[in-house]
Amino acid sequence: xxxxxxxxxxxxxxxxxxxxxxxxxxxxxxxxxxxxxxxxxxxxxxxxxxxxxxxxxxxxxxxxxxxxxxxxxxxxxxxxxxxxxxxxxx
Amino acid sequence: xxxxxxxxxxxxxxxxxxxxxxxxxxxxxxxxxxxxxxxxxxxxxxxxxxxxxxxxxxxxxxxxxxxxxxxxxxxxxxxxxxxxxxxx
Numbered sequence: 001x002x003x004x005x006x007x008x009x010x011x012x013x014x015x016x017x018x019x020x021x022x023x024x025x026x027x028x029x030x031x032x033x034x035x036x037x038x039x040x041x042x043x044x045x046x047x048x049x050x051x052x053x054x055x056x057x058x059x060x061x062x063x064x065x066x067x068x069x070x071x072x073x074x075x076x077x078x079x080x081x082x083x084x085x086x087x088x089x090x
Numbered sequence: 091x092x093x094x095x096x097x098x099x100x101x102x103x104x105x106x107x108x109x110x111x112x113x114x115x116x117x118x119x120x121x122x123x124x125x126x127x128x129x130x131x132x133x134x135x136x137x138x139x140x141x142x143x144x145x146x147x148x149x150x151x152x153x154x155x156x157x158x159x160x161x162x163x164x165x166x167x168x169x170x171x172x173x174x175x176x177x178x
Contacts, residue, residue, distance in 0.1 A: 007122060008178030010093075010147060015171035016136050016157055024091075024147075024171075026122055026178055039122045041091035041147050060153045073136065073149045073157035073170050076091060 002056045003030045003085055006048050006078075010041055018072040019043075025078060027056060032089035042076035055080035091147045093120040093173065096140055100132050108163035115140060115169065117148055122178050133167035134158055145173040 004027035012019065023044040028036035030053075040056065045066075048054050057063055060075040067074065098116035105112070113135040121127040124145070133148050136157035140146050146169045149157060154168035 008176060010173055011175040011177075012147070012171040012173055014137055014139050019171055026093075026176065028122070039092075041093065060151075060156070064156075071156055071161055073153045073168060075149060075151075075153045 001079070002058055003082060004028055004040070004042070004054050004056045004078075005030060005036065006050050006052045006054055007039065008050060016073055018069075018074060025050075027054060027076075027078070029056065030087075032087060034085070034087040040076045042078045043074060044078045046078055046081055048078050048081055053082040053085060054078045055082055091149050091170070093122070093124065093176065094118060094131075094133070094146050094148050094169070095120055095124075096142050096144045096146060096169075097130060098142060106164060108160055109134075109165070112158060112163070112165070113138070115142075117146065117167065117169065120145075124176070131167045133169050134165040136168045136170050137172060140169050140172055145176070147171045147173060
């Protein structure tokens with residue numbers, strides 16, 4: 001899992017069938033100081049919004065298991081909204 | 091998944107089994123502000139409709155092989171969506 005911060009939304013009409021009806025959010029991935037270190041586009045399953053700190057599952061097999069599917073090109077899923085996180089590094 | 095811009099096409103006649111009919115496009119990975127980030131990659135077009143100039147999102151590694159039919163053909167990047175809008 002990674003800690004991220006939702007930075008924006010991605011809207012797509014033409015996509016792989018797996019993504020039909022899925023909400024995509026662009027999330028900064030946070031480093032151990034809580035600073036943005038890259039980004040990922042993740043499928044939102046917890047109704048997160050811009051500015052939320054979130055838990056990002058970033059592993060394909062777990063993501064497919066979460067969706068109850070055997071196949072699908074999914075890897076990053078927002079699995080939780082973080083209430084509080086403490087960064088002690090830096 | 092990452093954002094990318096399709097910058098070219100790749101044509102290959104001789105390919106391994108399973109890649110027949112798969113379109114390959116050159117994709118420049120982008121950062122969240124749509125600036126270039128890193129080196130271009132060759133990605134399979136799993137939406138069958140992407141073309142040069144388009145903003146797309148793509149998956150890498152094993153998930154790329156999941157995007158195609160049949161599954162688990164030897165690809166390491168696949169375009170899985172064409173982006174209409176990004177709001178950051």
